[in-house]
Amino acid sequence: MINLNGELYGDNHYFLNQNNRGFRYGDSLFETLRVVNGHIYFLEEHYLRLMASMRILRMEIPMNFTMDFFEEEIIKTIQGNVNGPAHRVRFSVYRNNGGLYTPKTNEISYVIEAKSLQSTFYVLGDATYEVELFKDFYVNPDMLSNLKTNNKILNVVAGIYSQENDYQNCLLLNQDKQVVEAINGNVFLVSGNIIKTPPLKDGCIDGIIRKKLISMLKDDENFVIKEESISPFGLQKADEMFITNTISGIISVTNYRKKEFSTEIAKKMVGRLNALARIAI
Structure with missing residues (x-):
């Protein structure tokens, strides 16, 4: 309709x-x-x-x-x-x-x-979810990149690259070669009790779920949330990686090159996100 x-x-x-x-x-x-x-x-x-x-x-x-x-x-x-x-x-x-x-x-x-949509709740999938860097074109690190505009040709080409190479998603880089976001959402990296996500100045979408998770984690004494630039070299050192967007909520990344990630924190976060969504309505 x-x-x-x-x-x-x-x-x-x-x-x-x-x-x-x-x-x-x-x-x-x-x-x-x-x-x-x-x-x-x-x-x-x-x-x-x-x-x-x-x-x-x-x-x-x-x-x-x-x-x-x-x-x-x-x-x-x-x-x-x-x-x-x-x-x-x-x-x-x-x-x-x-x-x-x-x-x-x-x-x-x-x-x-x-x-x-099939599900009335945010559900964390358990299938293999492999990502790779997309390096053909770059995101501009400026305010326009923070907006959800129709100028998404970079995401389209990255999606085609992902499909052609049997990846479930790709990570987009900015002109400084920093990880900015995935094709369809913001990126979070977990290392111990530290959770990082790229700052808006690097060019990522100003995501709604991104904001919610940052606020949630700031109030959680078990974690330290940081909005910091993420180098591609740091991806394989992380314990966990997940992607966030409004429709899926949280998507756990299971593989990046030879690295296999845990999904422990994502499982906790998706439950809390469901609870937050219900409170919000």
Whole structure:
């Protein structure tokens, strides 16, 4: 089911044309949200991130674009999709048609898509999950890389490389050759009681689950959480590696080259994340 500016359409309805700025220039932002039994996980965080990103890109935020409106439009779209209690929602915002690189207007439109999910909980998989470095192209270490924009061609090419070489994911590097993130989420490394994740200044996505885990770990006296640059040389020294995103929650990495990782901390974190998600709703 698709919601275009408040009107619901079927998945087979085509409404974008060759002048769409999201298509022409990647002039678009999106939020991917998890919705279970009509409750949006971490609603406020997603809404505030989208509003902040729109301001950075100089998009005009409509007066009615409140958090209540954001929630209502998502729920309306979910109700049009009756396949199960759990959904993956993509809320896309793009600048309206007109202009070349410089737009004629900063007014926006939005599209909401809803797809069913199998599980109502975050579940840690137990299958082999091998990653490798992607070194053909690099992430820029700047604020634009922190935003969830439609400019994801690097991730697309990395995904193809991963598929061609039978990896489950790839780790993206910035121009300083530091590990930034995975194709589809933020990266955490565990070494003893120290847990590291790349800082925003290195170019990683400002992930919602990343923020939640950092906050959670800061309050846990059993761990020390550090936002520090991660060198590829440090990957094989770590005890554990996991990837985070809104839909999957936590994904345990089992293998990187000759290194086999534990999944002990990820198992603890996914339980706490489920509890946090339920509290949030």
